[in-house]
Amino acid sequence: MKYRPLMLLMVAAFALPSLLFLPGCKPHNPVTAVEGDAAQKVYVAPGKYDEFYNIVSGGFNGQVAVYGIPSGRLLRIIPVFAQFPENGWGFSEETKPMLNTSHGFVPWDDAHHVALSTTNGVHDGRWAFINGNNTPRIARISLKTFRTEEIIEIPNSSGNHSSPFLTENSEYAIAGTRFSYPLDDENSNPDVPISSYKQNFKGTVSFVGINPETGRMGISFQVLTPGVNFDLSRGGRGPSHDWFFFSCYNTEQANTLLEVNASQKDKDFIMALNWKKCEEYVKAGRGKKSKVRYAHNVYDEKTHTGTSTIETETIVLDPKELKDIVYFIPCPKSPHGCDVDPTGEYICGSGKLAAMIPVFSFSKIQKAIADKSFEGEFDGIPVLKYDAVLHGEVKKPGLGPLHTEFDGKGFAYTSFFVSSEIVKWNVKTLEVVDRVPTYYSIGHLSIPGGPTAKPWGKYVIAYNKITKDRYLPTGPELAQSAQLYDISGDKMKLLLDFPTTGEPHYAEAIPANLVSPNSVKIFKIEDNQHPYVTRGEKEAKVTRKGNQVHVQMTTIRSHFVPDNIEGVQMGDEVYFHVTNLEQDWDVPHGFAVKGANNAEILVMPGETCTLKWVPDRVGVVAFYCTDFCSALHQEMQGYVRVSPRGSNVPLTFSTGNKAEPTGATQ
């Protein structure tokens, strides 16, 4: 036993170098050199709060998860692009329209990147944006209610990966196509051979305007681009405020076996786009109207109801004609991350297959454009000279660089998927100053405020792609593995492993006190403008409109009004509009009725939610509250009697004794 510490040290001595120098090998039996005070640094005592909210994309689950940092505790799952059994999102009649698209109802998408709203480049704690990757969309989540308030579909797009990154003042959220596809003059995705990529395929980047007061989104304009794959993007800030930078790969324009065919060239591009100029051209009427169809879904907090509208037009700018809005910057080997430092001067591109990280200088880019320092054109777009715009290269940083965040102290932190590590380097001198292993194969990483003008620093969180042996095994499917590192000192220190849901891609972390004071606790019943709201038990009723039966029902601890309903017939559609009369924090009521194909709903205090139920057989059917609400929760139940079609049972409803008329006694 007494030799064990020595053995551990020896293992560490062998494991670390092998991790760094054996490409493609995953470290087995990793040595997690956790220091003695790590537990103290992540321990948030019972009744205490975390310091940061970590707003984390759920990847293929289409949701957003909210964790507390430094504890790593899961605080909330926010459904966005996917139906959610926990609260009826996408199941209730009110929220079904939120998942509507030009393709109809899409119950599940792939959500990749979180972008928190900023004012003057600094977190303002108002909204979180996230992209729907598969059926291209951008969603806006309120950080007051932690609910999805708006989802806008992106037309002329396919694979909305390079999204929804924001401009400095949240003027725009961005949507860049990962999959170029055929776009002709009518932008109609015509029927052409797949092999005609080079002739017919185009990309677009869309600028989705954000109303500074309400957050409401609208597609302001789209820019047509050559057919390539846009990967990630970042807005400029400070001196580069007017610009947006997009990484692109597959400049080979391959349409098959991209793994090989899109990895041929030494350099692909970072696309620099001047969106202020674009605005001017749009204003001057230089855009072309494009006939499209896209859904725009808005959730109203007063009516507690989403509405979906199909829009039919966008404005498209063509940089082949408008020569000074788009430039390509050569960037080595299939760049993935494209990150702008807090000052707005440095842009680093992370070539997935490159053995270095190029850092570009915004002032040099401006000079090169002014000097027309071009090495040629790509599909009609000027390509700047690499050496003319390069600040410098970080030499031999690791293998497979993906993403970079900043600490506001002049350092950058880049994730390396292949060598499974975070590497810290000096943005000005480009020297590597520290590196730590991650378990295993890190994808994105997040420093609180790391993509803003004002990083809050303190921690970096690794979102790893491979979990393997980090937790107790749970069969073939595993939670994902995140890791928290302390970056307050010179050296990064591993503090904590915590499991995450879905497959996190990008995430942001924001100080708790920018969000928590605004968090809504209830919906005021007085403000409820739902068309079927029941303001008090006296208003509860059941009405028939043809074969539709509308039940306006209330809940309070612990009964429904009405709880006995008769006169429903086979062939009827029954709509339970459930209003929760509670006005206290954290007193939701649930509602479930046997055989409902939409299952259940959960109703927050002051809210009205609707469950549609089509009875499929005659008989007496029970409904009940699914959320343990009080000592008499098990008593919170009721019955609906379903009679044969044409039955003469009258439509009646009641609860207990008839409530006496109210009013002052004289």
Added chain:
Amino acid sequence: MTKKTTFLAVLLLFAILACTSKKEATDAAQSSPSPADIATTQPETHGVEVKAIELTHPLNQSWVAAGTKIYDLKCAACHRLTGEKLVGPGWKGVTQRREPLWIMNMITNVDMMLEKDPEAQKLLEQCLVRMPNQNVTQEDTRQLIEFMRSNDGER
């Protein structure tokens, strides 16, 4: 009817429950909110004990009317206007059984009352459902009390 006379109006004394957290703009990350801040500094919750209340005669009829509406929206689900217990006790006679100040705090500061007040605790033992905070403002509660007085036959 004469046993209740006019009380002098003393307006609210604020018991500052939460320690104010020092907020430095330059280091927002350092000053995260405390649970006490969260629980007491939002409009939807109360926590400020009411110390005095004024009753006037005759009844203010517009308050009675307003109180009726608030009753229908926020109270009727649990309280009958007769003496019959539903979820909570019936309201008949409540203004004789309880001081107006007790009623006021039971509605606007129910957590405090259930923690401290023996009569409130007795009711919880009988009803077994915590009287909820129904987000009734002090002004609205005053109108509810007028409605209760009217329900008890005052004019």
